[in-house]
Amino acid sequence: MKPTIPLLAVSFCAADVQAGAGPFLGIYLQAHGWHADTIGTILTIGAIVGMAVTAPAGALVDALYHRRAVVVGASAMTIVAAALMWLSHGYWPIMAAQIATAVAGSAMGPALTGLTLGMMGRRSFDRQYGRNQVANHAGNIAAAALSGAAGWWLGMSYVFVLSAIFGVVCIASVLLIPARAVHRHYARGLAHEDEKDRSEARAQSVRVLLQNRPLLLLAIALAAFSLGNSAMLPLYSLAVAATHRGLASQITAANIVTSQIVMLIAAMFACRLIRRWGVWWVIFATLATLPLRGLTAAWLTTPWGIAPVQIFDGLGSGLQSVAVPALVVHLLHGSGRVNLGLGTLLAIEGAGGCLSPLLGGWLANRFGFSVAFLVLGGLSVVSLAVWIAQGPAIRRACDSRRDELERMTDVDASALFQ
Known part of the structure; x- marks a missing residue:
């Protein structure tokens, strides 16, 4: 097997x-x-x-x-x-x-x-x-x-x-x-084979994370995205359930299932999109789904509005689930700190997610659900501004790494795809 x-x-x-x-x-x-x-x-x-x-x-x-x-x-x-x-x-x-x-x-x-x-x-x-x-x-x-x-x-x-x-x-x-x-x-991002090289393999200093500018920019973009995105599902369920009280449990279930199905399909095609367009463009597309999701949620507070709102969520989250680790591997491979880098990135993104329900709940209570959706969706402006403004620098860093990575030894996994 x-x-x-x-x-x-x-x-x-x-x-x-x-x-x-x-x-x-x-x-x-x-x-x-x-x-x-x-x-x-x-x-x-x-x-x-x-x-x-x-x-x-x-x-x-x-x-x-x-x-x-x-x-x-x-x-x-x-x-x-x-x-x-x-x-x-x-x-x-x-x-x-x-x-x-x-x-x-x-x-x-x-x-x-x-x-x-x-x-x-x-x-x-x-x-x-x-x-x-x-x-x-x-x-x-x-x-x-x-x-x-x-x-x-x-x-x-x-x-x-x-x-x-x-x-x-x-x-x-x-x-x-x-x-x-x-x-x-x-497994930790070190191109070292014990059979060919008996020397001790050492990982780089943890400072490699702080010195990696594209990784820091990605962390900022994902934190702002998560701050706006994480509260959208529970708030939308509450907004629709407030006018359709008899369907509360069905609405919540439909929200979850719809987004997960779209995430599955998006993850299925993520690798092809990354290899066709590049990881920078794929992550850009995921960040752009948040304002579209916020506008749709503010405009369609109805049970059938679940489909477009959660489709945008599924597209963004599904593509990110593959593109973000792929970019981290590209940026940190050779350092021996790949999993630490990914864990740190996910922690920063999670901080935004922890604050999102607090911000979304306060906005909904003070100004109403529609304003909350628009503000949460508008937080993507920060993510997109960072990603677009620093796009040339990020792409240059990725391109310069490509030549370096090609010179490193790698696992021959061709038999596993046959």
């Missing part, structure tokens, strides 16, 4: 490991007498912890030679968290479970990047990572559907049983990947 098959299975199951109980946790706790403010505190702390540990998780993936162990550990934490939520409704067990879920979800992203880079090398990374993301979005759809069915037929507590099952399957899948199939140096 090709090692890419269990890698796709890990990506599929990782969707539930990364999301945890997701939106079902709040409903479950509310049914057991929890107040909204306490639920909000638990969810907020989990989001903050997840943001804080993403960069250290990337550094851990770079430092460890056994990258599969990170996936095993993250999945095990998800299983323990699910057991805690199943057995106890107390504040501290639920808090511990939410923190464990946040840590597991944050570690899974850099771990999958490291596994893919170690197996496929730099040249084939974007191609395989696009396939991983297709599997991941399919896993999101399956997990949401199965969780909804389990909650409806068996009770909300069985959502945690399902989460534990996904964790067990994730562990079994990653252990099917042979240890020798993941090159220990290429």
Whole structure:
């Protein structure tokens, strides 16, 4: 069996490991007498912890030679968290479970990047990572559907049983990947083969991240994008549900499923678009989806408006899920800090995402939903201004790296695509 098959299975199951109980946790706790403010505190702390540990998780993936162990550990934490939520409704067990879920979800992203880079090398990374993301979005759809069915037929507590099952399957899948199939140096972005070169391989200083101007510009653009984008889904669900109260649960489900299906399709074609137009143009297109999404949300506050609003979200997020790691690999390959760089970038983006509901809720309460959507969508002006104004410098940096990267040795992954 090709090692890419269990890698796709890990990506599929990782969707539930990364999301945890997701939106079902709040409903479950509310049914057991929890107040909204306490639920909000638990969810907020989990989001903050997840943001804080993403960069250290990337550094851990770079430092460890056994990258599969990170996936095993993250999945095990998800299983323990699910057991805690199943057995106890107390504040501290639920808090511990939410923190464990946040840590597991944050570690899974850099771990999958490291596994893919170690197996496929730099040249084939974007191609395989696009396939991983297709599997991941399919896993999101399956997990949401199965969780909804389990909650409806068996009770909300069985959502945690399902989460534990996904964790067990994730562990079994990653252990099917042979240890020798993941090159220990290429997995962190070092072009070094022990068989040919017995010298010690050392990663560059962490300062390489601060000295990489395109990476810093990308972080600013993604933080502004996330600040405007993250609150759009819950606010739009509230706006439509406010005028169609009987359809609240269906509206929320339709929002999630629509965006995930579009993300799956976008991730499927992301690699082709990157190789045809270049990663700068693909990321530019993703940033441009936010103002279109904001205008559409402000104009169409109706149930059928879900489709165009979430299509824009799916296009932006689906393409970014492949293009951003591909650009990070391009900028940092050879430094030995690829996973730390990606983890740091995701942490900065996550900071914008943590603040987005606060900003969106305040705008909606003070000025109404339409103004909130327009302002949130308008934040993309910052992202687009940075990306366009610095576009020539970013493209020059990428072009100059291309020649340097071509001179580096790489993994021969051609057999894995046959």
